[in-house]
Amino acid sequence: MNRLETFGLIAAQAERGEIIFPTSVNAALRLQLALDDPDCHIEDAIKLVLGEPQLAARTVALANSAAFNRNGEATVTNVRAAVMRIGYRSLQTLVASLVVRQFGARIVDPELRAKAEQLWEHTAHVAALSQVLARRVTFINPDTALFAAIVHEVGGFYLLSRADEFPGLLDADPENWIELCEEVVSREVMRKLAIPEPVMDAIKGLRTGLLNMPPSTLLDTLLLANQLAPVASPLALRAPATATPHEESALDFVMDQGTLDSILKESADEVQSMSAALLV
Numbered sequence: 001m002n003r004l005e006t007f008g009l010i011a012a013q014a015e016r017g018e019i020i021f022p023t024s025v026n027a028a029l030r031l032q033l034a035l036d037d038p039d040c041h042i043e044d045a046i047k048l049v050l051g052e053p054q055l056a057a058r059t060v061a062l063a064n065s066a067a068f069n070r071n072g073e074a075t076v077t078n079v080r081a082a083v084m085r086i087g088y089r090s091l092q093t094l095v096a097s098l099v100v101r102q103f104g105a106r107i108v109d110p111e112l113r114a115k116a117e118q119l120w121e122h123t124a125h126v127a128a129l130s131q132v133l134a135r136r137v138t139f140i141n142p143d144t145a146l147f148a149a150i151v152h153e154v155g156g157f158y159l160l161s162r163a164d165e166f167p168g169l170l171d172a173d174p175e176n177w178i179e180l181c182e183e184v185v186s187r188e189v190m191r192k193l194a195i196p197e198p199v200m201d202a203i204k205g206l207r208t209g210l211l212n213m214p215p216s217t218l219l220d221t222l223l224l225a226n227q228l229a230p231v232a233s234p235l236a237l238r239a240p241a242t243a244t245p246h247e248e249s250a251l252d253f254v255m256d257q258g259t260l261d262s263i264l265k266e267s268a269d270e271v272q273s274m275s276a277a278l279l280v
Contacts, residue, residue, distance in 0.1 A: 006166045007181040014188035025102045032095045049079050062086055062094055067270050089143040097150050103157040108164055115234040116160050122231045123153050128271035129225035132263050138221045145221045148199045152222060155186025156235045178235055215254055
């Protein structure tokens with residue numbers, strides 16, 4: 001089977017809803033569905049987190065990260081206090097990061113594992129930038145921006161998880177097969193993960209979307225964060241440094257150099273503690 005046929009197979013499977021999830025992802029999905037239940041009480045959420053040791057450890061770590069402990073409060077040492085500090089929305093984001101990371105857990109090929117690690121590093125930078133940009137530039141909900149950034153590369157992670165089965169699948173791609181396949185796969189994986197429609201729409205818009213002036217939407221936030229991220233996706237067609245003239249002029253319009261430097265510094269301060277906490 002050649003590469004085009006393989007991409008066609010994976011895309012067709014995705015469109016039929018035949019998404020192949022690792023067992024660990026299925027466990028995280030059950031937890032996500034439970035947390036999405038509006039009748040899920042805080043005590044039930046705490047019990048669910050305690051039932052997943054890895055998630056419990058990451059919840060406490062996230063609560064103690066710079067993103068959630070800006071005022072130097074006492075260190076959180078238990079899950080109950082951690083859940084109370086970060087809140088439901090951030091807990092759902094943490095579960096989403098668990099799902100995303102688990103796609104790469106079964107990768108055997110060293111080169112593919114390296115790509116998965118780079119994709120996660122890119123995701124962590126976009127997540128930190130999205131949260132800061134939401135607070136300071138687009139004025140949307142920072143929790144929603146963080147969640148969307150964590151899952152915005154889920155299609156890429158899924159392709160990496162399948163690439164072990166098909167050697168050479170993600171090699172140099174002049175015909176853009178990767179991008180076309182990833183678009184279909186990303187849409188269907190997000191549906192399977194029950195990603196909210198507004199978040200799905202913003203992520204789908206990343207491929208062809210342009211910044212609004214002034215930027216004010218979730219899509220704008222993700223576009224800016226991806227452009228400013230210092231680590232590129234290993235599946236991207238071009239690196240962030242090769243911004244188009246439109247993007248460069250738009251960025252100059254959005255913020256002056258002082259504001260940009262401040263945002264980059266704030267996100268850099270957060271990305272290390274946040275990525276360590278989310279590194280499941």
